[in-house]
Amino acid sequence: MSKMKGGELIAEYLVREKVPYVFGICGHGNVGILDALYEVRDKVRLVSPRHEQCAGHMADAYFRVKHRPVATLSSTGPGSANMVMSLATALSDSSAFLAITANVPTSQANRAPFQELYKHNQSDFPSVLRPVVKRSFQPSRVDMLPLALRQAFDTMTTGRPGPVNLDIPYNVFQEEADVEVPPPAHRHGTHRPGASEADVAASLDLLEQSARPVFFIGQGATLAEAGPEITALSQRLGIPVITSPNGMGCVPADDALTLGFIGRNGAYPANQAGRHADLVITIGTRFDDRSSSTWHPGYSWNFPKTRLLHVDIDPQELGRNYPPTLGIIADAKVYAGQLLAALDGRPGLDASRFGAWREQVAGWRAEWEAYVRPHFSETTSPLRPEYVVGALQSALPDDVILTLDSGVHHNWFMQFWKPKRPQSMLNSWGYSSMGFGVCSVLGAQLAAPDRPCVAVVGDGGFTMTPYVLCTAVEYDLPCVWVIWNNFAWAAIRDIQYGLFDGREYGTAFYRGQDMKQPYNPDFAALARACGADGVTVTRSEDLRGAVEQAVRNRRPCVIDVHVDAEVRPPSTGTWQLPPIPFKDPVYGKPWIA
Template sequence: MAERKGGEIIADFLVREKIPYVFGICGHGNVGLIDCLYEVRDDVKLVSPRHEQTAVHMADGFFRVSHQPAATMTSTGPGSANQIMALAVAQTDSSAVFSITANVPTSQFNRGPFQELNQHHQADFNNVIKPVVKRSFQPTRVEMLPLALRQAATTMTTGRAGPVNLDIPYNLFQESADVQEEPAWDGFNKRRSGASLDDVNKVADWLADAERPVIFIGHGVTLSEAGEELTALAHKLGVPVISSPNGMGCIDMSDPLSLGFIGRNGAYQANQAGRHADLVLAIGARFDDRSASSWKPGYSWNFPHTKLVHVDVDHSELGRNYPPDLAILADAKAFLQQLLAEIDRRGGGDAGRLKGWQTQIAGWRKEWLDFVQPGFETHSTPIRPERIVADCRKVLPDDAIISLDSGIHHNWFMQFWEARRPRSMLNTWGYSGMGFGPSAILGAKLAAPDKVCVSICGDGGFTMVPHVLCTAVEYNIPVVWVVWNNFAWGAIRDLQYAYFGGREYGTAFYEGPNQTPYNPDFAAWARAAGVAGHTVTRSQDFAGVLAEAVASNRPALIDVHVDADIRPPATGAWEIPPVPPKEPVFGGPWRP
């Protein structure tokens, strides 16, 4: 027992919990904590971006790449409220973030002091943040801090990872008490739950009997670091793999057994395999509307005609959208290790048994490649979207990390990017928050300083968080931003064109009564911030400029003018009820 300040207790816990970064912004509410963080600055580095949303996205990106949680720190009131969207992104995509927010001092609870929310309860920020975190803790005495810290860390990385919040009245940072320290948790991926042996045997039986099986993987496989086991299973049995965006790279997407993404903007062979499969083994995947063609039978999947095994570490996902024939509550890696052991016990599988199924899929893949290949080879001004994807694939090394924002550029990369490694494609998938990509890439680079880190982001999304340029310069974080400049909220403008008679309103960026396309000069904006700025309007120039930016090893931005009138070819469906979805541009639904 020793008398210690609350801020010291928090700072020491971050060290013992092996949290290497605090991303946050100062305020009157957290100056007491910042003073304590100064004492541990060699172990826990403070990085201060110019907006709290970006702080959380940086922590999110850091975790997705390193699988090591980082902390965020915000002051009372608006600073903490600015986190909400970014925490929602982290929660829906299962990213562990240790959010520390300051609140008004306990002596002023319910008196309406500066920045208190008290309409329904004193110091009521918990009710603002609760929907976007796994749990919000509000210790009100220094003696409560050790337990709250340990419970928050436990909650953050137990089961399905996610953000947690400690909302701390700021007097606690400076007040002292005699406290007993709680042990650190440091628990991510160190305590795994497995499946029952009966269920493992049943899955092995069903895989052996299936004629057209597929494996569908999501972020759970990435989080569980189960790429090696997944690839081994696919190769032992010859079963093709369909990936959600956050699962991409768990099997090298140049592997013939990798079919890519499924859904409206998926690859044709993935949708065809999903439609025709007789068994789907889903591991760590949610069957959200975009990867299930809004659950319309025959467009991506054909449940219940197709048998479904659903494996997930989160019980609430089992049966949420499709009732499985077999539901297994288990960690992805633990389950795959169990299944591989059972297959080895039976003789190691038969990779050649599914040759006919693989040949059929190869035919669908060829049809798709023949259809899309011309766009990848065409040079034009403005630049065809396919050229951007193709040149990124050509220039960036296999272990490069890319981040993608919400927007039409994301649809193109979902459909055509080939992730070669796990944790190399960062997506704002569940909540689709703009600003994630340009911000998260900063955290990704801090997590992997030896990797090339590139943000491909829309012009609209980048304009929401241009201050990321300042952070890159201040902290010498050499990332590259590729701004997909189509002078519009392109994805939404395309919906207007498709569903509302071809009218456009409020989705294009115009200047003046002549409706001249308008955007700021992004390259000049970058140079003003101290970042290398480039503008590319010819497809022949992009690969060279990208290679130059990567090789410079300094922050760089490339403003790429992209043809806004070329759209990703839909191979599935996506519904905005009650408007009926468009039929696929290539291929079509199949029903039993």
Template sequence: MAKMKGGELIADYLVQEEVPYIFGICGHGNVGILDALYERRDRIKLISPRHEQCAGHMADAYFRVKHKPVATLTSTGPGSANLVMAAITALSDSSAFLAITSNVPTSQHNRAPFQELYKHNQADFAQVMRPVTKRAFQPTRVDMLPLALRQAMDTMVTGRPGPVNLDIPYNVYQEEADVELPPRAHVHGRHRPGASEADIAAALDLLAAARKPVIFIGHGATLSEAGPEITELADRLQIPVITSPNGMGCIRGDHALALGFIGRNGAYPANEAGRRSDLVLTLGTRFDDRSASSWHAGYSWNFPQTKLVHVDIDPQELGRNYAPDLGVIADVKVFTRQLLNASAARPEIEAKRYAPWLDQVRGWQAEWEAFVRPHFEDSTSPLRPEFVVGTLQKLLPEDVILSLDSGVHHNWFMQFWQARRPQSMLNSWGYSSMGFGVCGVLGAQLAAPGRPCVAVVGDGGFTMAPYVLCTAVEYNLPVVWIVWNNFAWGAIRDLQYGLFDGREIGTAFYHGATGEPYNPDFAAWARACGADGMTVKRPQDLGAAVQQALKNKRPCVIDVHVDADVRPPSTGTWQLPPIPYKEPAYGKPFKA
């Protein structure tokens, strides 16, 4: 064994695990590890954004793109508290990073030193992180670090991924002990449990009895990288596929069997197929309220009349909202391959069995296309939302990584964007954290330096985190932010119009002196930071601005003025109890 400081051990372990980056901000509580990172700066790079929440969102997005975790580093007190939002965002969407937080020295525990949280227990910050991470560790001696590091790395990626917290008292970074690096974690060979033969046989029996099946895929499908298997299954049996936001791209969005997103702002064919199906094969998703029309029967789904096969690696998600006819704890990729292999021995399960159903689905697709497509060519100022989505779909290359923030723009992209590749459409879906799309795109660019990375963000969300421009310029990250500028918290303003007869308060941005709609000049703001900045108020200017931004390969903000009075056509419903829910604007619920 070698005598090592705690900070050196942590840094060496991250290097051993091939963690290329640590995203974080310095503070007195973590200065003790910075020397170790300096000595290893050729093997692990410290990226320092201007806010700790941004560091967490960057790490989260990095994992979503690469499926390999990186680390964050924050100081005691406020620095680590700023990380809470990013941790819960990652936890809610099954994304992983190692959150190294710092704490007060053990010799000062429970003495109320600077930035100690001590009301209920000494150095209690790990308790703050418990509900927002998969696990929180607090090694208080250097010789406790090897086990904690290995367990933390394994915990992050085994089963359902999630962020893990390692809370380190300041003195542990600098104290020494006779220790050695722990063995490598399982991160490089993830466990992939499969289904039993009985479960596979039962799933095939349900497919053999069905006439109107659909496949519903979510982030579990993306995380297991099951896109090829899911596409093969859909193609072989000609079964339509519905996707949750974080499942988009597993099957190409322009595939003939891809129906898109389901729920209030889902595509009409997805809701029609979901509510009229007789069997749903669910792969790695959990039926949250927005993708299940708040669980109102007949709007998106029709359980229990519809049979349900629910496959997930996390047993806690099986039956959370709908009791399955068959619940299977398995990795989605493994399960789908098992199903494909076993179906070869079941000749009665074939595409022609479901052909009449597919004809129905194609009719809904054609009906929806005829309804929505004309607006994609509308030339208006401010720009119509469909025109913005359609223009970006045409101009952005197939390998683009799209990072979406929360806001009304997200509803439009859920309804109409066709992701062409897996791990290329990043959403804060479970917790819907504003700032994720604004900041996460930086982590995506570091994960995929050769690919264009574009964030579409609201004007409200961008003003929450404009410091991202500084980081992009500092580290020469050619990220493009497209600001969906509608001079409002548009998604909430739409709720006021839809549910409260347009009694608008607190949602629009107005200039106090003139009463006119107000926002900063986002393009000038970008130029002041050393980035490029453009403003688009006419539809004919959007394409050229996007093409120029991609060509320049520099950080850029494109401020796009979008019509706030055009709202996505709801095809399902969504309820904020006890307020009554609205009927779909297009399509009707189905009662079996």
């Protein structure tokens, strides 16, 4: 043991855990650790964005790309309160980072010093974060730090990943104690539970009894890096795969067996396969309202008439919304590998069993393509949404990492984007946070410095978080932001139109005395003012060239794309905001088994 300050111990532990970055913003509450981080700056780099929410989204994206956690640092009070959004986003999507927050000195606790929350308990900031983290630790002495640090890293990455809070009173950064830097925590990769032999056999029994099976995979498959095993299963058995947004990229997007996303704004073949399946093998995903057409039978799924085999590492997700025929607590990669190996003992269980089912699915794919594909080549001003998706798909290289914000553009990309690699389409799905896509592209770029990183974001979301341009220029991060500029909170405007007889109020951006002139800032000029490149695109013919040039330049760039706000994604399922009645699909019909 040696005498160390608390800040030094934290810094040295981050080095030991091989944490390459701390995304943080200074404040009086955390200035006590900054000098310790300075001493290890060649091993742990402090990157300071212009807002704490952004720091959290950056750390979240880093984990989604690398599957290795980094840390954030925020000061007492408002700075740490700004972390709530990004922590909730990470928790909802099973992403992990260590949120180090500062608090008032222990000697001042419960005396209402500057920025203390003390109404119900002294130094009570962890109560603010408890609903949005996997666990919160508050070591009040330096000698409590070693255990808290190790437990924090273990908690983040064991089982279902999630963010963890380490709340540090100011004095603990500067006080000294005889302590030892703890050993690194166990890693998520070493804790991979599998299914029992009986459950693997029961899984194969269900497959043998089915005629129309589908896989439904999500973030759990992505986090476990189970794509190769699930792809092999799908190919060997000839079974179609439906993906959640966070499962996209796990299986080959261009394969005829990959059906895409399901739900209101899912692809028609996915909803049709979900409606008509007699067995759904769900690996590492949950049945939230958007991927289940708000649980209305016949719109996306037909449980309980359809049998459900549900596999998840988190036991709380089994049976949350649909009671499974067979529920298995297991890691997605381990389970898929077990199932694949067990097929050798079932020689009659192969792709020939499901040929008629695949033909039916192929017919739905052909119908959908005939319906949607013509719009991808329409050249208009402003641009059609389908054209934007198609142009980006052809202009961006296969190794692109795409980060998507919340908004109507996200619905279009869920329906039509085809990611070429796993961990390359980052979504705020569970919490749907405005600003996630805008900010997370910075963390993705730091995680993959040699790959192009592109954010497709709404005009509303970008206006909430435009400070990202400063960070990109400061740290020379060649991120590209494609702004889906439709002069509105268009996702909500479209809901309002659909539910309230075409009326709009408070969901579009207007100016002028009559408040009827569409208004947005000149986003390209804003980018140039920050030191980035900026381009405005109002004609279809100009989009591909602008995107290709931005990627070649390897500089921060904003491409302001004016998109037709009157073209809406074709719903193929439904979504309800109770008690307002839900709508039937624009394309396709519900089917009850």
